[in-house]
Amino acid sequence: MNNKLHIKKGDTVVLNVGSYSNKFAKPGEVKTGKVLEVSPKEGKVIVEGINMVTKHVKPRKQGESGGIVKAEAPINACKVSVYCPKCKKGVRTKIRIEDDKKIRVCAKCGEEL
Numbered sequence: 001m002n003n004k005l006h007i008k009k010g011d012t013v014v015l016n017v018g019s020y021s022n023k024f025a026k027p028g029e030v031k032t033g034k035v036l037e038v039s040p041k042e043g044k045v046i047v048e049g050i051n052m053v054t055k056h057v058k059p060r061k062q063g064e065s066g067g068i069v070k071a072e073a074p075i076n077a078c079k080v081s082v083y084c085p086k087c088k089k090g091v092r093t094k095i096r097i098e099d100d101k102k103i104r105v106c107a108k109c110g111e112e113l
Contacts, residue, residue, distance in 0.1 A: 003040045005077050006093055011035045011113070013080040014090035015050055032083050036072065044074035051075045086111040 007013060014032050033047040053073040059066040081090030084106040092107040104113045 003043075005038060005040050005043070005045070007035055007038060007045055007077055007080065007082060009035055009038050012083045012085075013045070013047055014083045015047075015075075015080055016090060017079050037074075038077075039074065042074070043077050045077050045080060046072050046074050047080065048072065082106075082113055084109065084111055084113065 012032050012034055031050070033050045035045050036048050037046040039045070049072070051073045052070050055069045055071055057066050057069050082093055082104075083089070084091045086109050087106060091109075093104045093113060094107045096103045096105050096110075105111060106113060
């Protein structure tokens with residue numbers, strides 16, 4: 001498997017597939033989230049507010065409380081795309097080189113991401 005991902009930590013992404021992508025979004029609005037963690041070896045990302053799971057946590061130390069905790073679960077990186085604020089949708093990225101620096105831009109409008 002290729003260990004290179006098109007998404008980086010801190011990117012704003014939009015979910016492309018699944019019922020969750022349109023479940024809470026109003027018509028004409030897309031559900032976006034910030035990438036909290038990237039795992040290129042597994043090809044997965046953790047996105048804030050997307051793919052929430054419920055965990056039952058046991059108390060580990062005396063005096064610590066257990067309970068039910070909601071947390072984000074990893075999702076395949078191929079199911080999300082980078083959000084372009086100008087296009088207002090998920091887009092593919094291109095790399096533009098300026099002054100020997102690589103800059104990621106929107107493939108459609110050329111907006112810097």
